[in-house]
Amino acid sequence: MQPCKGSARVQSNQFVIYIVAMDDQTDQTRKPRADAVRNRERVLEAAKLVFNAGGPEASLEAVAKRAGVGIGTLYRHFPTREDLFEAVYRREVEQLSELAEQLKSAKDPVDALRRWLRSGVEFVATKKGMVATLALAVQSGSELHAFSFERLTKAIGSLLDRAITAGAMRADISPEDLLRAFFGMCYMHDQPGWQASVLRMLDVFVDGLRAQPAAKTKARRTAPAKAPVKRKR
Amino acid sequence: MQPCKGSARVQSNQFVIYIVAMDDQTDQTRKPRADAVRNRERVLEAAKLVFNAGGPEASLEAVAKRAGVGIGTLYRHFPTREDLFEAVYRREVEQLSELAEQLKSAKDPVDALRRWLRSGVEFVATKKGMVATLALAVQSGSELHAFSFERLTKAIGSLLDRAITAGAMRADISPEDLLRAFFGMCYMHDQPGWQASVLRMLDVFVDGLRAQPAAKTKARRTAPAKAPVKRKR
DNA sequence: GAAGATACGGAGGCACCCTCCGCTTAACAA
DNA sequence: TTGTTAAGCGGAGGGTGCCTCCGTATCTTC
Structure with missing residues (x-):
């Protein structure tokens, strides 16, 4: 929303403000314009529809048109495509985060993780734009798009930790x-059978995450480096 | 190259019979123009440089400019971006394919698969555009871009089969x-530590692929569903 | 109701995609 | 060599999308 772009917002405090500058006073008290609030909501609504249907590449001008606002308005509220994604899918990310919280009470910690991942697949399946949020959370690094990244990392981390402390999962994998x-x-969705394929692969993956029973620990985890890898090339 | 695109061309001639015969004859013998061959090579060379550096999104007009040809020439030789990728990375795909062949003589079939995957990571690391070839092979379905898809599927399939018939790997995963x-x-490369991360994850994954020792086989492998061979396509 | 802050919208500049077509040039035949 | 002609060339041009900028409209406050 950023109602007052300048002024490093000192937050509701009359005294200090008065002292510092007149300027701050107006910034503090003036409430956001009604049309701005309305338009922001419209853009969000339109973006949700457009992104869910058209995926992360969808045209922002299409979003603006659907929202019935000018392209300039869209960009004022959401300066980057990423901002818009984050706003649109914030709720979904929160839901995933809460799901992780709930799953912490499950008996089998490994299965809890698996179930969380499966739910993630469902989200992506339903909302094509969701994958972009994941992409941004994962690819852009932790500084930008901190919200999604933090929430998801925390969610997955809590499930991971629990499984590790229970001794059910190897400890050398980070959230x-x-x-x-x-x-x-999830990224390679869009072919016919992608969902089933991803679920299969996730099962394999989770199996791989289980703590090795020491019986068949053969050559793994002896050398974390990559000795037997390349060969000439 | 498509040297004789038409040939339904009735044109210039007096007898019907002449048409067919002459037409085929000229089509057969006329050799491709030297400038066409040269330009194609130039475009390929430029594309390799541009894609390796700039990744799969790089501008085709930049490629054309670098090659010193018009954009029309580029499109004539490679009607789609995908065609260009395939041509540029054909050799790399072949190398990966051959590597799989060599690895079939390794003792441990599971380890062979792991090593092949690791080599794939290296390819992607070196050539940023390579990931696009993988994307196309995987995403566009088997019909288009058949070359890369077939080669890679075959390569991975042969390693997979060997491990499965050796009883070292679960049988319900397709190439x-x-x-x-x-x-x-591999797709989420571009952050700092991506390569190490992917290698870790691949290890986890391959571990998950190992045949379960029946001790902890919980709910998995209820339905193998697919013969150990590749099936389909 | 007036003033001033705030937001609006869309024109416009840029980059890229891809097609189309008039001109050029290489291969071949005579 | 020269003429013919198909094959190839290049880039203008039309389309789409991104993003910025700024004159105008609207809202809040007094």
């Missing part, structure tokens, strides 16, 4: 790693 | 599944 792998698998 | 998962993981 970020897992998030990236998950996102990567 | 296509695996290829997609692999590509997906």
Whole structure:
């Protein structure tokens, strides 16, 4: 919303403001314009429709048109495509986050993780634009798009930690790693059978995450480096 | 190159019989123009540079400019961006394919698969545009871009089959599944530590692929559904 | 009701995609 | 060599999308 772009917002405090400058006073008290609030909501609504249907590449001008606002208005409220994604899918990210919270009470911690991942697949299946949020959370690094990244990392991290402390899962995988792998698998949606394929692959993956029973730990985890990899090329 | 596109061309001639015969004859013998051959090569060379550096999104007009040809010439030789990718990375795909062949003589079939996947990561790391080839092979379905898809599927399939028949790997995963998962993981490159992350995840994944020792086989592998061979396509 | 802050919209500049077509040029035959 | 002609060339041009900028309209406040 950013009602007052300048002024590093000192927050509702009359005294300091008065002292510092007149300018701040108006910034503090003036409430956001009604049309601005309305338009922002319209754009969000339109973006949800357009992104869910058309995926992350959808035209922003189409969004603006659908919302019945000018392209300039869209850009004022959401300066980048990413901002818009984050706003549109914030709720979904929160839902995933809450789901992780709930799953922490499940008996089997490994299965809890698996179920969380499966839910993630469903989200992506329903909302084609969701994958862009994942992409941004994962690809843009933690600084930008902090919200989604943090929430998702935390969600996956809590499930991971629980499984690790229970001794059910190997300890050398970070939540970020897992998030990236998950996102990567979801990314190749769009072919016919993608959903089933991803679910199969996730099962394989979760199986791989289980703590090795030491019986068949053969050559793995002896050397974290990559000794036997390349060969000439 | 398509040297004789038409040939339904009735044109210039007096007898019907003449048409067919003459037509075929000239089509057969006329050799491709030297400038066409030269330009095609130039475009390929430029595309390799541009794609390796700029990734799959790079501008085709930049490629044309770098090659010193008009944009029309580029499009004539490679009607779609995908065609260009395939031509540029054909050799790389072949190399990966051959590597799979070599790895079939390794002792441990599971490890062979792992090594192949790791080599794939290296290819992607070196050539940023390579990921586009993977994307096309995986995403566009088997009909188009048949070359890369077939080669890669075959390569991964042969390694997979060997491991499965050796009883070292679960049998309910298809080469296509695996290829997609692999590509997906590679797709999220571009952050700092992506390569290490992907290698870790691939290890996890391959571990998950190992045949379950029946001790902890919980709900998995209820329906193998597909013979150990590749099936379909 | 007036003033001033705030938001609106869309024109316009840029980049890229891809097609189309008049001109050029290489291959071949005579 | 020269003429013929298909094949190839290049780039203008039309389309789409991104994003910015600024004159105008509207809202809030007094």
